[in-house]
Amino acid sequence: MAEVPLLEVEHLSKRFGATIALDDVRLRVQRGEVLALIGENGAGKSTLLKILSGAHSPDAGKMWLRGNPYRPAGPHEARRCGVAIVYQELNLAPDLSVEDNLMLGLPGTGGGLLFRGRQRQRVRQVLAEVGLDQLDPRLPVATQSVATQQLIEIARALMLDAQLILFDEPTSSLPAKDVQRLFDIIARLRHRDLGIVYISHFLEEVREVAQRFVVLRDGRNAGEGMLDQVTDAQIITMMAGREVDELYPAVPHQPGEPVLRVVGLRARPTPRSVDIEVRRGEVFGIAGLVGAGRTELLRALFGLQPRDAGKVLVEDRPVASSVRAAMAAGMGFLSEDRKGEGLAQDLPIVENITLSNLRPYLRFGLLRLRLRRKSAEHWMRRMQVKARSVQQPVAELSGGNQQKVALARILHEGAEILLLDEPTKGIDVGTKAEIYRMIGQAAAEGKTVVWVSSYLPELLAVCDRIAVMARGTIREVRSASQWTEDAIMQCAICLDDA
Amino acid sequence: MNRLAPAFNLLFRSQLGPLVALIFIVVAFALADGWLGSGNFLTARNVRVMTSSTALIAVPALGMTMIIIAGGIDLSAGTALTLCGTVLATSLKFSPVAAGEPGFASQVAMALLITAATGCACGLLNGLLISGTRVVPFIVTLGTMTIFLGIGQIIAKESTVYAPPEHLPEWLQNLCYTGPTAAKYGLIPYVPTSALIAVVFVGLVAALLRYTVFGRNVFAIGSSESTARLCGINVPLTVLAVYSLAGLFVAMGGLLYFSDVKNGNPSDGMGKELEIIAAVVLGGGSLSGGRGSVIGTLIGALIIVVIRTGCTLLQIPNTYTHIIIGVIIIVAVIVDQLRHGSPEWLFRMLAKSSS
Structure with missing residues (x-):
């Protein structure tokens, strides 16, 4: 191509202390293309x-934007140069109105004063471009759904006439129908000759939205090309640097007698009356849309959410509605919110693994720290956690x-019934396969797995039975072989209601 | 520039930070004092005075350390401390028997018990309000701070309670004794009893935090309360226990304070809580919870006392001492953030200055 690329990056390197994050990376983005950035x-x-x-600023390497050297001193300067980023976590001020958010950091707010009237025309225009023409810009951002907030972020990028928009896993917190809307808008931006860089873990999603791809592995370029010329297996090999022989490793296991019985469980706002029966050595999947009440069901089972009615029985013994009772049973x-709830982020690995069960290390009421460290090291090896040390x-x-540390904690507890809420969310392909193997392994050891997931292929491949939840109730339970993705989706959106 | 990394880690990442700062400050004052001042800074007498003053801060700061590790704060510690001192002074003042008379020992024991109960009750009230109402600790203890002041003033009838010397047992008078008479020291001659008490309890609390389930739960709650809940930790009960236990240390602080000044003045406590919090922070405690150590706190208390005493000996006016301590607290927190955050910009700065 003779045309000057929109963005060109050569020999980019960056290290944090002793870890090399980027090593001699090159990247090129053309106008009017969506480039997928893939990697574990x-x-x-x-x-x-x-x-x-x-x-961040690079340690070495050069960047050019539209042929001019580009080295932003901070996010603000990058935005002025026309490079905007839409993060995984949203970066809006929740209490400010939509229009105030859009105007944040804009130039031309003369003398420190805001001229809302003058800007309103422009605000409406960019909101229309992202399909939000119906939205009242005076509403606070916090009143909007996550999906809408994300579109507002994109609108904010457009306010500054961004030329290059970077998306960092934008769909990880979106329900399926909003994902489609996001893709439509990305396609529209592409046709307006913007350049787009898109990070995602989902290959099928990448195929839908992007044309070209670049794979990074351990901070280096590990392959690139056109998406329609490679298979998923080839991309996975580039990402992992080895062949992931099996995406869904099968561990043979045989479900036994019923262990967990839930009768008429109700909590506010969801679930609304749930009955299930799960067997020993069974992997029981729960599918459904975001908001169907799947997470709430698990939380009510575990005593994190008060129950209004119904019973939870483990081996025919009722379990009271508290975390301690649930753990005793x-x-x-495993929480879906790894950062906020699942793990105490500042504490070391050893602490996180053993926190819920310190009893084995007590002698005369005092902790035997060495024994505990040894045990944590054992779990770290068993779960193949990559870290410098347990400290x-x-x-x-x-x-x-x-996620492996969080799983190790549940297994270290000696839990027999594993309630897993989106255990593979935001995790690379190689680790996913390891987690599937651990789930199969647990079932083979006679443990019971109740597994909530929004990613249907994994449920279909690994589960024995799958329940579909919608509007706070279980709509249907079938063995996994009798479901298809389409059937699950139809059931989840209640199409067979009519 | 990465050759500097190991040295950097040793200096800042390890728990040695506060100790290095303390040694630096002691050496600086010793030199300055030898050169400009009276040369009294490193005399045995002055060291004794400093260790005793440190105990007055460090003992109540033990409770504050636990509270701060658990992600809380206690602004009422200062007024609760002088409330305890006032309660002790009052119960001794109205004791029907004087020293040497029969029944005096049990009177003293009763007074100490009432003092301890007062401290525990203050902590329990804080803990109940924080666990029960979910109002943030800052606000709850801001409220109880003036409540305890008010209660103290009622007991003291809005003045200062003096307990007559004949109502004070010998050992209580000499808890903070730092003078030349060897017989007046309690267990070990020329080691102030208050300092001994501080060292013993620092050891006990350090062990409590490190080797017990309770201690690990305190760190877990401060680091992430929802994770703690997820792990089956009884969060409200643990928080309650932390504040009550802290109340006990406040009561001990009250005892030392009374022994030091031999009276109880409720309004003396205003501002003491900030000194206590400063000791914890200087010792590496993080106000966002999950981090802190009692040994660090002890060092923090030493730093404050050394600066204060050093400035006095150098005849630096009090007003400047305040400013110096303030600056040191802020610098310490900045260094602490560097220690636990990314040292990246520092590396970059070093790289730039060396190129």
Whole structure:
């Protein structure tokens, strides 16, 4: 192509202390294309985006924007140069109105004063461009859904005439129908000749939205090309640097007698009357849309959410509505919110693994620290957690390794009933396969797994039975072989109601 | 620039930070005092005075350390401390028997018990309000701070309670004794009893935090309360226990304070809480919870006392001492953030200055 690329990056390197985040990375983005940036967790994708958007500065390497040297001193300067980023976590001020958010950091607010009237025309225009023409810009951002907030973020990028928009896993917190809307808008932006860089873990999503891809592995370029010329397996090999022989490793297991019985369970606002029966050694999947009450069901089972009615029985013994009672009955819960709830981020691995069950290490009421450290080291090896030592704070680990620590805690508790809420969310392919194997392994050891997931292929591949939840109730339970993705979706959106 | 990293880690990442700062400050004052001042800074007498003053801060700061590790704060510690001192002074003042008379020992024991109960009750009230109402600790203890002041003033009838010396047992008079008479020291000659008490309890609380389930739960709650709940930790009960236990240390602080000044003045406590909090923060405690150590706190208290005493000996006016301590607290927190955050910009700065 003779045309000057919109963005060009050469020999970019960046290190944090002793870890090399990026090593001699090159990247090229043309106008009017969506470039997918693919890689496992910790491969350096987010670091690269942060450098492009001015949040970090590189240690070495050069960048050009429209042929001019580009080295933003901070996010503000990057925005002025026309590079905007839409983060995984939203960066809006929730109490401010939509229009105030859009005007934040804009130039031309003369003498420190805001001229809302003058800007309102422009605000309406950009909101229309992202399909939000119906939205009242005077409403506070906090009143809007996550999906709408994300579109507002994109609108904010457009306010500054962004030329290059960077998306960091924008769909990880979106329900399916909003994902489609986001893709439509990205396609529209592309046709307006903007350049787009898109990070995602979902290959099918990448195929739908992007044309070209670049794979990063351990901070280096590991492959690139046109998406329609490679298979998923080829991309996965580039990401992992080895062949992930099986995406869904099968561990043979045989469900036994019923262990967990839920009768007429109700809590506010959801679930509304749930009855299920799960067997020993069974992997029981729960599918459904966001908001169907799946997370709330697990939380009510584990005593994190008060129950209004109904019974939870483990081996025919009723379990009271408290975390301690649930744990005493052998339940273990993996939170979907790893950062905020699942793990104490500042505490070391050893602390996080053993926190819920310190009894084995007590002698005369005192903790035997060495014994505890040894045990944590054992779990770290068994779960293949990649870390310097058990004393490393979990905040420094990648998402996949954090999830392994969270899983290790439940297994260390000796839980017999594993309640897993989106255990593979935000995790790279290689680690996903490991987690599927652990789930199968647990079932093979006679444990019971109740697994909530929004990713249907994994449920279909790994579960024995799958229940579909909608509007706070279980709509249908079938063995996994009798479901298809379409059937689950139809059931989840209640199409067969009519 | 990365050759500097190991040295950097040793200096800042380890728990040695506050100790290094303390040594630096002691050496600086010793030199300045030898050169400009009276040369009294490193005399045995002055060291004794400083250790005793440190105990007055460090003992109540033990409770504050636990509270801060658990993600809380206690602004009422200062007025609760002088409330305890006032209660002790009052119960001794109205004791029907004087020293040497029969039944005096049980009178003293009763007074100490009432003092301890007062401290515990103050902590319990804080804990109940914080656990029960979910109002943030800052606001709750801001309220109880003036409540305790008011209660103290009622007991003291809005003045200062003096307990007559004949109503004070010998050992209580000499808890903070730092003078030249060897016989007046309690267990070990020339080691102030208050300092001994502080050291013993620092050891006990350090062990409590490190080797018990309760201690690990305190760290977990401060680091992430929802994770603690998820792990089956009884969060409200643990918080209640932390504040009540802290109340006990406040009561001990009240005892030392009374022994030091031999009277009880409720309004003396205003501002003491900030000194106590400063000791915890200087010792590496994080106000966002999950981090802190009692040994650090002890060092923090020493830092404050050394600066204060050093400035006095150098005849620096009080007004400047306030400013110096303030600056040191802010610098300490900045260094602490560097220690636990990314040292990246520092590396970059070093790289720039060396190139």
